Amino acid sequence: MPEGQSSLDLLEIWESLMPSLSIDCVVFGFHDGQLKVLALKLKNTEQYALPGGFVRKDESVNEAAHRVLRDRTGLTDIFLEQFYVFGERERGDQRVHQEVFRANGVEIPDDHWLFQRFVSLGYYALVDFSKVRSTPDWLSESCDWHDHRDLPPMILDHNAIVTKALETLRLMLDHKLVGFNLLPEKFTMGELQQLYETILDKELVRSNFQRKMLSLGIFERLEKKMTGAANKAPYLYRVELNTLRNKD
Amino acid sequence: MPEGQSSLDLLEIWESLMPSLSIDCVVFGFHDGQLKVLALKLKNTEQYALPGGFVRKDESVNEAAHRVLRDRTGLTDIFLEQFYVFGERERGDQRVHQEVFRANGVEIPDDHWLFQRFVSLGYYALVDFSKVRSTPDWLSESCDWHDHRDLPPMILDHNAIVTKALETLRLMLDHKLVGFNLLPEKFTMGELQQLYETILDKELVRSNFQRKMLSLGIFERLEKKMTGAANKAPYLYRVELNTLRNKD
């Protein structure tokens, strides 16, 4: 049995949690022109899972999601929103967790609460890839980025959860202005366009994209970014934080 | 103690339910040029509540919401969608239910599951006002429509839930095409416009509204509606069901 974790501990933990409720986070990042998703590789198996957790009795569901995200990425103050509740009767074989425990030498009775039905609250987060310090949880051996078009097979309905999260992100990208949460503080219009093209899976006309973005009036133009390339240097932009606010 | 319901029954019911999860439905209807919301008047109190319920262990959360809606309105096959999870630590005084029970002569211990913390899944429904046969539940003396701008004080955070539901409806009205779910099968463009104006709280230019709606190409023009008024009779329209589909 691995150190620091016993069936007794699990029972104590259970008492402090909201029963039947779980949280799954689809953490989006952007790197190398790819939209990435954080996934955990479960110890001693070939299974992957989304960062997730449970809701404590003394915290709100949104607080729980922020805590999960902080534990896996080290980030606070991130864009994080509910997008769907996954509450099918059979969301996939709940025994996957049992397999994981067995693979790690932990015997837990079949009727343990962990293997009961959970309704999962789906959250999606938009983070600055470069700021993330990804950290596996105690069941996982690693926590890494995967291209959203090439995700490993994940437990339960986690692949479907990512699909739904991406749909929501596409919707919100047109609707609210949330895209730049995936970029560093300073970015060029070219980088922003590449981000939009990746998420929407559609090519955009550069000049028109630039016109539209700048007409929003939410960007502050900073110094030029000397790229070293043999051509005109693009300006860096920053979102004027006074203009927008992402709160719970 | 009222017939048909005892503490023992409640315990049995409890065993069949997903713990800590509840469902609240904001049922929108349209009548007399007003956007209406269904609310229950709790027996022997001046408190109101949204139609709601719990999730059975053998049904999905969406099925649970449909069941709640069927029980309160008699309707199946309605537009019903999740819009938010209300999971604050203190969503208001959970003892309101206790008050209701006391007012009805039912003593339930303070530590009963009904008074514990619940996370509520918010659903909103769009229904044909004329088709609803509103039916109170066993805790309520009536189930009636209220103008959305003049709702009675409701328990817990139910007033806030309605506000959030209305925001979602406004968003979806622009985005998807869901408005006509609030109208009878056949309707005039004038009626549809009045509906949009009420929901969006904004006047629209008739000719432009008509042009936009008809350009969607989802309406089938039927016979004229002879209103009896001394002017040109408007056509009735129906949504071509082949074109659109609302599924879970």
Next chain:
DNA sequence: AGTTTATTGTATCATTTAGATACAATAATA
């Protein structure tokens, strides 16, 4: 029966937004 009235359906204008293309400005290289 002809006139009046209010409302509907559609046309037409102007304005705004979006798509397509062109071109001057420019950072590094040849």
Next chain:
DNA sequence: TATTATTGTATCTAAATGATACAATAAACT
């Protein structure tokens, strides 16, 4: 200094939206 690739902006066109006008018409009134 010319070349090159890319950026920022302008311009033209097309589509969507806003504002207004007007003919068609169901019932009431003369």
